[in-house]
Amino acid sequence: MYDFLIVGAGLYGAVFARCVTDLGKKVLVIDRRDHIGGNCYTERIEGINVHKYGPHIFHTNDEEVWRFINRFAVFNRYTNSPVANYKGELYSLPFNMYTFNRMWGVVTPDEARARIEEQRFSAGITEPSDLEQQAISLVGTDIYEKLIKGYTRKQWGRPCNELPPSIIKRLPVRFTFDNNYFNALYQGIPVGGYTELFEKLLSGIEVRLGTDYKDVRANEDLSYSKVVYTGALDEFYGYSLGHLQYRTVRFETEVLDTPNFQGNAVINYTDEQTPYTRIIEHKFFEFGTQEKTVISKEYSTEWKEGDEPFYPVNDDRNNALYERYRSLADKEGIIFGGRLADYKYYDMDVTIRNALDKASYAAGEDLKWNRAEK
Numbered sequence: 187m188y189d190f191l192i193v194g195a196g197l198y199g200a201v202f203a204r205c206v207t208d209l210g211k212k213v214l215v216i217d218r219r220d221h222i223g224g225n226c227y228t229e230r231i232e233g234i235n236v237h238k239y240g241p242h243i244f245h246t247n248d249e250e251v252w253r254f255i256n257r258f259a260v261f262n263r264y265t266n267s268p269v270a271n272y273k274g275e276l277y278s279l280p281f282n283m284y285t286f287n288r289m290w291g292v293v294t295p296d297e298a299r300a301r302i303e304e305q306r307f308s309a310g311i312t313e314p315s316d317l318e319q320q321a322i323s324l325v326g327t328d329i330y331e332k333l334i335k336g337y338t339r340k341q342w343g344r345p346c347n348e349l350p351p352s353i354i355k356r357l358p359v360r361f362t363f364d365n366n367y368f369n370a371l372y373q374g375i376p377v378g379g380y381t382e383l384f385e386k387l388l389s390g391i392e393v394r395l396g397t398d399y400k401d402v403r404a405n406e407d408l409s410y411s412k413v414v415y416t417g418a419l420d421e422f423y424g425y426s427l428g429h430l431q432y433r434t435v436r437f438e439t440e441v442l443d444t445p446n447f448q449g450n451a452v453i454n455y456t457d458e459q460t461p462y463t464r465i466i467e468h469k470f471f472e473f474g475t476q477e478k479t480v481i482s483k484e485y486s487t488e489w490k491e492g493d494e495p496f497y498p499v500n501d502d503r504n505n506a507l508y509e510r511y512r513s514l515a516d517k518e519g520i521i522f523g524g525r526l527a528d529y530k531y532y533d534m535d536v537t538i539r540n541a542l543d544k545a546s547y548a549a550g551e552d553l554k555w556n557r558a559e560k
Contacts, residue, residue, distance in 0.1 A: 194416030196224020198524030235379030261374030
């Protein structure tokens with residue numbers, strides 16, 4: 187008899203499991219993959235922790251979340267500073283004074299603002315109604331054309347004028363020379379990789395891998411009081427109302443016989459002719475000095491059944507469909523949580539915060555006293 191059956195050994199499921207276990211609950215965690223950690227999973231290749239499902243840089247301003255996750259890992263001082271490559275021209279990401287200087291030759295924030303305002307005015311934009319207009323309003327037409335338009339079309343498989351303006355709001359714009367992509371007090375990569383972090387998160391908890399939820403439901407020998415489900419909500423209902431749309435990512439990973447391939451952990455390829463969206467050089471997330479290096483090229487494609495869903499397509503049609511599924515879920519007596527169940531692209535700290543709060547509520551106790559102490 188288990189108090190909680192947790193479907194999914196990713197971030198939400200593992201944090202939830204840890205919290206309720208610390209309160210004396212008996213927990214079973216299942217995952218149909220053959221590893222823990224969900225999309226955060228790292229695989230050791232040539233002594234390098236390879237982010238198998240794309241890079242995960244932990245960052246947060248939530249002190250309680252930071253103290254909680256530091257129970258299970260030591261974080262290094264990695265700062266996310268991607269580079270944009272447009273047909274061999276290199277630009278700083280986030281968009282900042284280095285970007286503006288490289289694009290226009292301007293040297294002061296006032297000059298950069300004036301150039302952006304001039305281009306926004308020329309485009310006739312007052313209230314942005316799509317991603318293209320929002321991008322031009324933020325950084326001007328030149329930067330949009332070179333660093334946003336092609337990359338976004340590859341990433342989402344849709345023209346920018348068919349995407350909501352909210353997507354581009356995730357990208358920081360700074361009129362300083364600060365190359366730190368995230369405005370976060372705490373930031374880094376767990377030393378030893380994410381898999382080691384998850385092993386500690388799930389220490390002492392029963393975990394069954396290669397196990398599907400539908401098989402567990404059919405097993406009459408298993409008994410549990412509450413289910414925590416972290417998978418896709420439309421899949422839970424057998425896609426009975428239709429499929430929610432996602433973008434998925436295909437990775438081409440190579441071991442190269444060189445200690446340094448591109449000189450940075452992340453380089454985005456923003457022209458539409460380059461088929462991949464970015465190249466990840468994994469060793470530089472942990473300041474690696476190995477003699478070889480491992481790179482991954484990322485190709486974004488439309489999701490289909492059997493693929494791993496990565497990015498929800500949060501347009502009006504999909505959000506309305508999700509709400510129909512959500513109305514069904516609210517009647518289930520099941521705890522749904524995480525990126526897939528909520529159909530939202532969460533940062534890791536938000537996922538942890540949601541799991542902490544929901545676990546506290548579900549267990550009927552205030553977990554604040556033990557989140558940082560145990």
